[in-house]
Amino acid sequence: MTGTLRRPKRGLWRRIVDFALTDVNTLVDGGLDGAAIERLEEVLLEADFGVDITLELVEALERAASRGAIATEGDLRDTLRARLAETLAAAEPPAGGLAAASPPRGGAPGVLLLVGVNGVGKTTTAAKLAARLQAGGGRVLLAAADTFRAGAQEQLRAWAERLQTDFVGGTPGADPASVAFDAVAAARARDAAWVLVDTAGRLHTQDDLMRELVKIDRVLGRQVEGAPYERLLVVDATSGQNVMNQARQFGASLDLTGLVLAKFDSTARAGTVVSVVRELSVPVRFLGVGESPEDLEEFSPDRYLDKILAPEP
Ligand SMILES: Nc1nc2c(ncn2[C@@H]2O[C@H](COP(=O)(O)OP(=O)(O)O)[C@@H](O)[C@H]2O)c(=O)[nH]1
Ligand SMILES: [Mg+2]
DSSP states (O other): OOGGGSSOOSOHHHHIIIIIOSOTHHHHTTSOOHHHHHHHHHHHHHTTOOHHHHHHHHHHHHHHHHTTOOOSHHHHHHHHHHHHHHHHHTSOOOSSTGGGOSOSSSSSOEEEEEEOSTTSSHHHHHHHHHHHHHHTTOOEEEEEEOOSSHHHHHHHHHHHHHHTOEEEOOOTTOOHHHHHHHHHHHHHHHTOSEEEEEEOSOOSSHHHHHHHHHHHHHHHHHHSTTOOSEEEEEEETTSTHHHHHHHHHHHHHSOOOEEEEETTTTTOOTTHHHHHHHHHOOOEEEEEOSSSTTOEEEOOHHHHHHHHTOSOO
């Protein structure tokens, strides 16, 4: 990473144009010159698209340019956008899903499981999702199935009070699966539409954690057919390659339905989403963009591409 690139303030497209396409006329002559390609690669890598996607994108652009399909900046943006859209479309969220914001079926609550390592933003995301689902009219129950850290219970309880949702927790050291069980039972009794199960991010060992999560998952599935409705892996959007490692690890034990990229407001780069989807074949469902309950954006590939390729910064 070079000094001039460390803190890009301009949008991705602006950087592509300013940095890689200093002379757009080279495009009109039927190709991108070598120097422009190198600069383009640099911009894309710096934006966290990763090597594979960067090379694919550049090749696609070269091919389009050499057959004369790129005569203007707009053509170049369209070509780039089409390739990126293809990559993002490869991982589709489950039909209906949370995006529909209505519980899966009459009677049983929609159970959502949130997993991820410590500190990434799980508990905050649980609160944000609760606020969102509540705004959709459903009664929400927050379940603190992290009984490992005492603070975890209090943190979620505080959110439940603030948002005025139902809450079920457990005593320190209690079996998290039994908290999950109690939570679903309480939700049924109170006719809650949604149960959001927050979990531990760290146990004595990673194996212990995975075993615990699988057990919670199984308990939920026994109580409500098809539950959990979604298994969302929360990751810190700024942590680069670690995101892939975490997703592989959790994905090996749990059938993840989507990713939440929390802390997207804190210097996450334009390419992160694309490289994550491409590497993991798990759709990005939400972006966390701050610490308040409303700071959760539903992820839409179209909107995302519009934003990162907007002509203005
Ligand atoms: N800026 C920002 N901070 C966040 C976001 N999500 C969570 N945080 C903060 O990250 C820290 C850890 O979050 P927490 O939900 O406790 O993580 P957990 O350990 O995975 O449950 C807290 O200080 C949160 O306020 C986000 O989308 N943006
Ligand atoms: Mg937590």
